[in-house]
Amino acid sequence: MIEKALKGSTGYWVWMLFLLSIMGVGGLCYVQQFNYGLGITGMSRDVTWGVYISQFTFLVGVAAGGLMLVLPYYIHNYKAFGRIVILGEFMAIAAIAMCLMFIIADLGQPMRAMNVLLHPTPHSMLFWDMIVLNGYLVLNVLCGWVVLQSEYKGIKYPKWIKPFIYLSIPWAISIHTVTAFLYCGLPGRHFWLTAILAPRFLASAFAAGPALLMVIAMILKKTTKFDVGREAQDKLVTIIGYAAMLNFFFLGCEFFVAYYSQIPGHMHTLDYLFWGLGHGDEVFNNLVPFMRASVVMGLAGIALIFVSRAKQSDGLLVVSCLLIFIAFWIDKGLGLVLGGFVPNMMDQVTEYYPSVQELGITAAIWATGFFILSILYKVAISVKLEKEA
Amino acid sequence: MDSKRRDFLKIAGLTAIAGIAAPSAFNSLLKGEAVASEHGAAAAGAHGAAAPTGKRWGMVIDVKKFTENPGLAEKCVSTCHTIHNVPDFGNKKDEIKWIWVDSFKHVFPDDSSQYKKPEALDSLPILTLCNHCDNPPCVRACPTQATFKSKDGVVGMDYHRCIGCRFCMAACPYGARSFNWRDPRGKDANGQPFIKAENPKFPTRMRGVVEKCNFCTERLAIGQIPACVEVAAQSKALVFGDLNDPNSEISQVLKTTFTIQRKPSAGTHPSLFYII
Numbered sequence: 116m117i118e119k120a121l122k123g124s125t126g127y128w129v130w131m132l133f134l135l136s137i138m139g140v141g142g143l144c145y146v147q148q149f150n151y152g153l154g155i156t157g158m159s160r161d162v163t164w165g166v167y168i169s170q171f172t173f174l175v176g177v178a179a180g181g182l183m184l185v186l187p188y189y190i191h192n193y194k195a196f197g198r199i200v201i202l203g204e205f206m207a208i209a210a211i212a213m214c215l216m217f218i219i220a221d222l223g224q225p226m227r228a229m230n231v232l233l234h235p236t237p238h239s240m241l242f243w244d245m246i247v248l249n250g251y252l253v254l255n256v257l258c259g260w261v262v263l264q265s266e267y268k269g270i271k272y273p274k275w276i277k278p279f280i281y282l283s284i285p286w287a288i289s290i291h292t293v294t295a296f297l298y299c300g301l302p303g304r305h306f307w308l309t310a311i312l313a314p315r316f317l318a319s320a321f322a323a324g325p326a327l328l329m330v331i332a333m334i335l336k337k338t339t340k341f342d343v344g345r346e347a348q349d350k351l352v353t354i355i356g357y358a359a360m361l362n363f364f365f366l367g368c369e370f371f372v373a374y375y376s377q378i379p380g381h382m383h384t385l386d387y388l389f390w391g392l393g394h395g396d397e398v399f400n401n402l403v404p405f406m407r408a409s410v411v412m413g414l415a416g417i418a419l420i421f422v423s424r425a426k427q428s429d430g431l432l433v434v435s436c437l438l439i440f441i442a443f444w445i446d447k448g449l450g451l452v453l454g455g456f457v458p459n460m461m462d463q464v465t466e467y468y469p470s471v472q473e474l475g476i477t478a479a480i481w482a483t484g485f486f487i488l489s490i491l492y493k494v495a496i497s498v499k500l501e502k503e504a
Numbered sequence: 505m506d507s508k509r510r511d512f513l514k515i516a517g518l519t520a521i522a523g524i525a526a527p528s529a530f531n532s533l534l535k536g537e538a539v540a541s542e543h544g545a546a547a548a549g550a551h552g553a554a555a556p557t558g559k560r561w562g563m564v565i566d567v568k569k570f571t572e573n574p575g576l577a578e579k580c581v582s583t584c585h586t587i588h589n590v591p592d593f594g595n596k597k598d599e600i601k602w603i604w605v606d607s608f609k610h611v612f613p614d615d616s617s618q619y620k621k622p623e624a625l626d627s628l629p630i631l632t633l634c635n636h637c638d639n640p641p642c643v644r645a646c647p648t649q650a651t652f653k654s655k656d657g658v659v660g661m662d663y664h665r666c667i668g669c670r671f672c673m674a675a676c677p678y679g680a681r682s683f684n685w686r687d688p689r690g691k692d693a694n695g696q697p698f699i700k701a702e703n704p705k706f707p708t709r710m711r712g713v714v715e716k717c718n719f720c721t722e723r724l725a726i727g728q729i730p731a732c733v734e735v736a737a738q739s740k741a742l743v744f745g746d747l748n749d750p751n752s753e754i755s756q757v758l759k760t761t762f763t764i765q766r767k768p769s770a771g772t773h774p775s776l777f778y779i780i
Contacts, residue, residue, distance in 0.1 A: 151686060151687075152711040153683070154597075154598050154686035159596070159597040159598075159685075160596070160597070160600075160682055163674060163683060164674065221669070222667050222668050223666070223684065223712025223713055223714075224666065224710075224713060227665070227666075227668075230648040230650075230665055231647045231648055233648075234648045234649050236648060236649050238644050239644065239645055239671070241647035241669060241671055242647045298674075301645070301675045302641050302677050302771060302772065303641070303678075303770050304677075455674075456674075459679055460679035461611065461613060461679050465596075
């Protein structure tokens with residue numbers, strides 16, 4: 116089945132070479148980082164996690180987003196998702212692969228990563244995160260591949276795979292919950308110390324994951340004969356729209372608690388992210404334009420996605436999904452992690468700017484993710500189209 | 505009837521087992537190692553009562569005495585950093601520090617009594633180091649037990665096990681931890697080593713691991729007091745000793761003097777006490 120990835124149009128090969136070139140450049144950046152140390156990044160004593168960990172956090176959400184397809188299809192027998200569900204499972208594989216690469220890129224001693232297994236530590240949330248992420252990767256590889264292979268052979272998938280599919284549903288919830296627990300269990304970091312963090316993560320995940328999937332599905336519709344179908348498209352609009360609204364509701368709850376209680380620690384990071392944090396004679400606000408853009412884009416995306424369905428416009432659908440995806444990428448892939456470090460534990464402010472090498476490595480990991488995704492989608496779509504022809 | 509009764513007994517038995525096992529399992533999930541759990545349980549129940557037996561180290565920092573002896577705090581810092589081979593990279597981004605001087609408003613950021621604070625307060629030199637918490641969030645967060653709590657109260661680091669994930673740095677409410685962003689054994693552009701004069705009796709660290717104050721465990725092990733305390737011995741600005749011994753100097757000071765701790769609301773129960 117994998118041989119399907121080795122036959123493709125010129126466009127396919129150009130795309131793969133493009134990704135490989137980014138991976139190559141980023142690989143060179145990583146060699147530099149490996150030899151010099153993490154000091155080559157923009158991270159500092161005060162902002163100890165940067166784009167690597169924030170990308171990781173966001174991508175866990177993209178992976179968990181696959182749940183929004185698996186659940187209706189396998190539990191509620193929603194047949195319209197028959198063509199798209201495999202795309203969801205395969206996207207989860209690529210996203211988790213990126214997560215793991217971002218974690219490795221962020222380690223000061225990557226050669227010692229296996230210490231997490233050699234010295235299992237159940238009171239550390241990172242230990243559990245490792246278990247749930249790797250477990251989810253295995254589940255999706257297994258379920259996605261077995262179901263697709265059965266389709267390839269023209270038979271119904273074997274019964275033994277069903278329990279694994281069912282298991283993958285709560286497991287998807289667990290990956291983002293445990294990832295939220297990394298942050299919300301730390302005393303002293305007020306911005307993260309909120310019980311609503313895991314629900315907020317899940318809400319943004321269930322919007323951002325399917326939104327990216329929708330954009331890819333629309334690209335596939337244009338470039339190949341693969342069409343996920345109008346009904347699936349319309350249903351996904353509902354899912355993305357409501358999940359995105361829920362995310363903004365949770366964000367509103369955070370604002371209320373901070374600004375109504377007037378507890379300084381709760382307000383500081385929101386000040387920094389959305390208004391600029393005055394500190395002594397200086398105002399620190401390097402993330403303000405991003406965060407404001409995130410809110411505007413997110414709300415505009417929600418409005419437009421429903422318009423796109425009413426007008427049955429694929430173009431508008433792509434635009435609105437991109438708006439929602441980018442909005443939540445800023446919210447979680449920038450603001451959430453970086454904001455948590457401002458102000459620091461001693462009420463001082465250090466701002467963070469990623470270095471060129473750091474951005475190169477980040478781009479390379481994204482490119483690797485899309486590389487994996489392209490191979491998997493190539494296989495899946497070839498099989499689907501072949502069987503339907 | 506019989507099968508129902510057997511089912512009932514099965515369920516009852518399972519519930520009983522779960523009831524017995526669950527709290528202890530939950531406890532071990534929260535506290536991790538047995539040592540920490542002992543301290544933690546005592547702390548939760550009795551508001552910071554320490555373990556009843558053995559040595560339990562603590563420190564009192566008398567800020568007034570440091571004001572009376574200008575330069576003393578800086579001397580404590582430089583002595584510590586010299587004997588522990590703490591590198592100096594000459595910039596804030598890569599900075600590594602085990603003990604340092606900061607202002608009142610930074611060391612006690614929650615204390616915002618706007619109108620009644622004496623103006624001099626913000627300029628006081630306040631010595632800041634790892635609090636060696638009874639209930640340390642860094643130990644809870646570490647995925648490899650590279651940072652751990654000893655029975656004598658010291659929160660230690662195993663530099664050879666640390667994977668450099670910096671979860672402990674996110675977890676520490678006191679900013680006490682530093683990361684080796686680059687090779688501390690290296691040299692700057694002018695060929696000057698980052699460790700000015702290496703102390704062969706203490707290990708240097710490698711790139712990519714976290715480090716912090718170790719309460720001078722290497723000195724405690726051979727019956728000496730921590731280096732900073734030794735520097736401040738004459739002025740008695742730092743009082744170090746066994747919190748479990750009611751007759752120790754530190755126990756007497758704590759009994760007779762009002763002291764404060766950093767961020768008590770975080771529930772970490774620090775081993776450091778400040779006289780302001």
